[in-house]
Amino acid sequence: MRRNLQRAAMLAGMLAAGGVMAQAVKNFTLDNKIGVTLARVYISPTLDNDWGQDVLGRDVLRHGEYAPIVFSPLNQLCVYDIKVEDISSNELVWSGIDLCEVSVVTLLYDPVSGEGFADTR
Numbered sequence: 001m002r003r004n005l006q007r008a009a010m011l012a013g014m015l016a017a018g019g020v021m022a023q024a025v026k027n028f029t030l031d032n033k034i035g036v037t038l039a040r041v042y043i044s045p046t047l048d049n050d051w052g053q054d055v056l057g058r059d060v061l062r063h064g065e066y067a068p069i070v071f072s073p074l075n076q077l078c079v080y081d082i083k084v085e086d087i088s089s090n091e092l093v094w095s096g097i098d099l100c101e102v103s104v105v106t107l108l109y110d111p112v113s114g115e116g117f118a119d120t121r
Contacts, residue, residue, distance in 0.1 A: 026073060026080070026099040031066040034092065034109035034116065038062075040085040041069065045077045046096055060087065066104075082107070082118075092116040 078100035
């Protein structure tokens with residue numbers, strides 16, 4: 001028993017010291033360049049089917065505006081999907097965004113293909 005506790009403590013120390021554990025806070029700036037006003041923004045781990053609550057934090061986000069997105073998930077995951085809804089309840093989803101590596105997510109839309117894409121930095 002004591003040996004298992006020592007191993008667990010040593011492993012936790014190595015992970016924390018080596019920076020392997022991701023930060024729980026995944027704050028970033030969301031830049032709306034999709035051509036419509038956004039009414040809601042949802043963020044979910046890529047492998048999760050539950051979108052949870054709207055994280056926009058304000059009434060709407062117009063085209064060309066940006067907003068800080070502040071959320072602290074209860075997990076150590078980094079890769080998330082972002083779903084937005086415009087004021088007419090149309091939805092777009094961007095998948096596989098590594099929020100541990102970015103501070104700005106610019107959402108873009110190609111009206112010819114009907115596809116959304118993101119620029120991250």
